[in-house]
Amino acid sequence: MRILVFLLLLCSQTISPVVLKAATTPSSFRPGVFVDTRPHFRHQTGNGVNIDDGGTYSTPAHHVVIEDCVFRDLAVSGNNDLLKLSGLDYFEIRNCAFENGAAGGSGIDMVGCHHGLIRQNEFESLGSNSIQAKGGTEWVGIEGNFFRDGGQRTLNLGGSTGLQFFRPDTAHFEAANLQVYANIFVGSTAPIAYVGAVNVVVANNTFYQPENWVIRILQETVDPDRFLPCGNNSFINNIVWLEEDLNSEVNIGPNTAPETFEFSNNLWFNADDANWAGPNLPVPETNGLLNADPLFATPTNADFSIPSNSPAWRGLTLTAPAFDFAGNGYAIPPSIGAFEANPVTGLDMLPEKLCPGAFFPTPLLASFFWSLESLWKSRLRFKSLMPSA
Template identity: 45%
Template sequence: MRWLEVVFLMGALVAFHFAQMPSQKVVVVGSSDQLRSSILGAKPGTKILLKPGEYEGGLFFQNVKGEPNNPIVISALDPTNPPVIKGGGECLHFSKVAYLEIHNLVLTGARYNGLNIDDGGSFDTPSHHIVLRNLQVRDIGPTGNCDGIKLSGVTNFRVENCIVERWGDGGQGIDMVGCHNGIISNCTLRFEDDKGFGIQAKGGSSNIRIVRCRLEHAGARAIQLGGSTGLQFFRPPLKSGQEHAEARNLTVEGCTIIGSTGAIAFVGVDGAIVRFNTIYRPKRWAIRILQETREEGFVPCRNGVFTDNLIVFRSDEWAEGGVNIGPSTAPQTFTFARNWWFCLDKPEQSRPKLPVPEKDGVYGIDPKLRDPEKGDLSVLPDSPARKVGAHAFNEAKQQ
C-alpha cells in the first residue's frame, strides 16, 4: 500500500473515531438567569456547571432531552462547594425529560417539593434515563404533602448518594408514583419518627431496588412498599378486567433503619423482598401489612418476603409483637426466614408475632452491635449475627 493511501486511511479512521465520540459543550453559569437560559438551550451532550453560590428556585423546564451515551448534565463546578438552589414552589421541576443527569447540588427551602421530575401527565411517554447523584435536599414544606424528591412517571432511573432531610410533615423524602426500573442506592434520609414517610413506591410502580440506604427517624413509615394512590394517577393506567396492585417487584436490601413508627410497610403491594437489612429500635412495629386501596380489581397485599434481617428493639417501644396486620390483606402468603430478633431490655420477649411460622429464625441472642449509641450498627467480630443484617449484604451478594 502506498504511503498516501496509508495516510488517507489513517485520517479516515481518526475522523470515524471522533464521529463516534459524544459531542459535549461545557457551559459555566453563575446566576439564576444564566442557569435558566442554559438549560433551555441545552442539547445532547451539554454539561452545565454551576459556580458556588445561591440560585433562585422555582425553576421549571420541559423537554430537556439528551441521547444515549450523550446525556445533558447539570452539576456543580466545584463539588466540594456545591451551589444552593433555594426557594420557590419547587427548587427544580423537570417534565417530559430524557437522558438527564443532575449532580452535586443543594436544594432547600421550597414550599412544595425540592426536586420534581414527571411525565407531564402523558402516561404513555414517561420521562426516562434519569440520574440523580450527590444531591442534598432539605427543609421542604414544612407542612403538608411536600416531598424532598418527587418522581412521577419516570423509568430507568438511578438516585445515588443523596441526602434528604426534613421534608413536609405529610410528604415523603423520596416519593415514586408510577415509576419503573429504578434503583435508589446509598442515600441517607433524616427527619422525625412521626412526620411523613421516608421512601415510597406506589401508583403501579414496579422493578425498583432500594439498596444500602440509611434512614434515621425517616417518618412514620421509613420505607413504604406500595401505598394509596388516586386511580387516575396510576402509570400505566388501570385496565378493567385486570388485577391491580399499588406496586410490584420491589426490593429492599442492605439498608439500615433507625427509629420510625414502622420500619417497613407493605401496603397493597404484590411481591416485595426485604432482606439483609438492620432495623434498630422502631417505635412500634418492624413490619406493617396493610391494604389502603380497596377498589374493584385490586389484589390484597400479598407475597412479601422478609429474610436475613437483624431487628433490635425495646419492649416499651414494641406493639403487637412488632407486626401490624390490617384488614383485607393476605398475610398468609408472606415468607419469613433466618431473621434475627433481639429485645434489648427483655431478651426473653424477643420472639415476634408473625402471621406465619418463620424458618430458622433466631430469638433472644445478643447480636453484639458495635456502637449503636453513636450510630454504628455493624457487629463486632465475635458477633453470632454476622450473617444477617445490612453488614452481611455485600458478603451475601458474593455467594
C-alpha cells in the same frame, strides 16, 4: 414527546455547593445554560423537585441519574415531597441526602415508576415516610441506604393512589417486585409498611429501636375485582434490635393476605427482656434466631457492623444482595443484617453504565430535550440538543 427539563451538570472537581432556595416565586432554571454544581434544594413551598412524564403516561420520562444532591428543609407542612417522581423509568438516585421533609410528605415519592435503583443515600427526620413507592411502581431496588427517624412509615412499599394516576392504568397493585436490601433503619414509627404490595423482598437489613411496630401489612386501595390483596411478600435475613415499648412487632390491617407472607432467618433481639417469647408474626418463621445479641460495634455512633463471632454470621443463601451496606461482598451463605461478618475479598461494587436519557425537574420556563453524556469519573454530564415544540 414534549419534555419539561431543568438541567444540572455535576462535575468531578471539588466545588462549593450551590443552594437553591424558594423565593416569592418557585426556583426556575432557564434552559440552554449549564449549571456546574453539587446542588442543595432548600425551603421550597411545594415539592422540592419534580421529575415526571408531563401527564403523557404512554411516554414515560426515562434514564435519569441524580447524584450528590441535598434535599432538605421544606417550608411547608402538607403532603409535599422533597423529590417527587411520577412516570419515571430507568433511573438511579445515589449518594444524596434527604433531611427535614414536610410533616405530611415523603423524602422520595414515586408514582408509577419502574426499573429504578435508590442506593447509598441518607434520610433523616422525614414526615410521613422516607420513600414511598405506589401507583403501579415496579422493579425498584432500595439498597445500602441509611434511615434515621424516617417518618411514620420509613418505607411505604405501596400506598394509596387515585385511579387516574396509576402507571400503567391497568396495574393491579400499588407496588410490586421491589427489593429492599442492606439498609439501616434507626427509629421510626414503623420502618417497613407493605401497603397493597405484592412480591416485595425485604432482606439483609438492620433495624434498630423501632418505635411502635417493625412491620405493617395494609391495604388502602380496595377493589377485589382489580387489585390484589397485599401479600406474597417476604422478610428474610434481617436483624431486628428492639425494646419493650413496641405496640407489637407486626400490625395487620383488613383486606390483606398476611398468611401468604414469608418470614425466614431473621434475628430478633429484645434489649429489655432476656426471656422474651419472640415476635407475634402472621405465619411461623423458618430458622429464626431469638434473643441473640448481634454484637453491633457501636450503635450509639451508628456503627452496626458485626464481628465474625456474631450469632448473625450465617443466614439464608439468596441470589441477592451481593454487597452489604459498606460495599463489602456478602459471603455464601451471607450474614444476617446489613453487614457481612466475614466479607468476601476481591469484590468491588462497580458503577452501572450510564445511558442516554432525559432529566425532567420542574418548575420550568420552557421545554427542551437533553441527552446524558457521562463517564464514571464525572458525576453527571448533560448536553442540550435542541428545543422541543
